[in-house]
Ligand SMILES: Nc1ncnc2c1ncn2[C@@H]1O[C@H](COP(=O)(O)OP(=O)(O)O)[C@@H](O)[C@H]1O
């Protein structure tokens with residue numbers, strides 16, 4: 044029996060994330076207390092069988108269960124192929140228990156990608172460093188905010204290193220080449236080596252976080268794909284708008300670590316001119332919610348913004364959660380949109396636990 048097929052069981056737990064936090068578009072992310080949990084079992088097998096995937100919780104009615112279509116297993120296979128391992132183990136069963144709603148701006152795809160990298164690393168016993176795992180995640184999810192926070196946990200800022208020409212080309216291959224949606228040809232294998240990630244693409248730092256701050260997620264009952272919400276953004280920005288965001292982001296990263304947090308400072312520092320103004324066409328009610336719910340009308344509120352690409356609204360607060368959420372509900376209802384809401388904690392990053 045090869046190392047790959049030796050029987051074992053392990054669990055992978057990856058948190059949800061809220062990216063941007065207002066002015067930090069594609070830069071900052073926060074890991075939150077909703078999780079994607081994979082329970083992975085490899086049993087003895089005499090002949091190869093396709094991986095068995097089961098999924099419960101969020102996304103159960105839409106997620107593909109074919110290992111060549113499912114995002115998590117496609118990413119795992121990419122990591123394995125980059126290390127000369129062309130297939131999954133012979134008898135692999137994966138149960139995905141998911142608390143992260145799909146397409147709501149809470150980092151479900153980032154969590155699926157990070158889970159896939161961790162899965163590939165464990166299946167192939169590759170012993171990748173966290174930095175190298177981030178490189179693999181960034182070959183798939185090409186903005187660093189969600190995947191970095193999901194991997195390392197907490198309130199995190201990240202940047203992509205400027206790559207030289209060869210590395211830029213290696214990192215810009217189409218996603219279809221990184222994650223082909225088909226099994227290898229019988230007898231002939233894949234035919235092409237997968238594109239290897241350049242070394243050290245992503246770099247990050249963890250900021251402080253005041254323990255008194257919780258994250259209220261107000262989650263509209265409709266999906267908005269991140270790709271669609273990125274397609275409405277302009278290619279260029281005015282100096283005025285860029286300076287507006289930079290000033291606020293510089294203040295915000297320290298303001299959220301201060302105890303007690305200062306609502307006046309944070310409310311203004313969570314404003315944005317780079318993505319939210321363009322996304323309001325896709326999220327009816329967004330400007331009303333962010334303009335009308337303020338620390339003076341809602342004691343306990345610190346700041347309010349779009350979570351990731353939306354449509355979820357993220358309110359950072361030390362209390363008064365119900366009043367904030369119910370008033371946001373009323374505004375969204377006026378636009379014919381129902382919402383759910385949850386008070387979430389800021390949590391640590393991804394964890395792998397070996398069960399036997
Ligand atoms: N646990 C998961 N397993 C497989 N695919 C997933 C999982 N979570 C998310 N996805 C894929 O990612 C898509 C949502 O990604 P995206 O549009 O970026 O929204 P989000 O803001 O939730 O990350 C889903 O429609 C699904 O295709």
Ligand SMILES: N[C@@H](CCOP(=O)(O)O)C(=O)O
Pocket residue numbers: 060061062063068069070147148149150151152153186188189269272273318350351352353
């Ligand atoms: N910076 C990205 C973040 C997308 O986050 P998601 O949770 O909506 O996938 C963006 O704003 O496009």
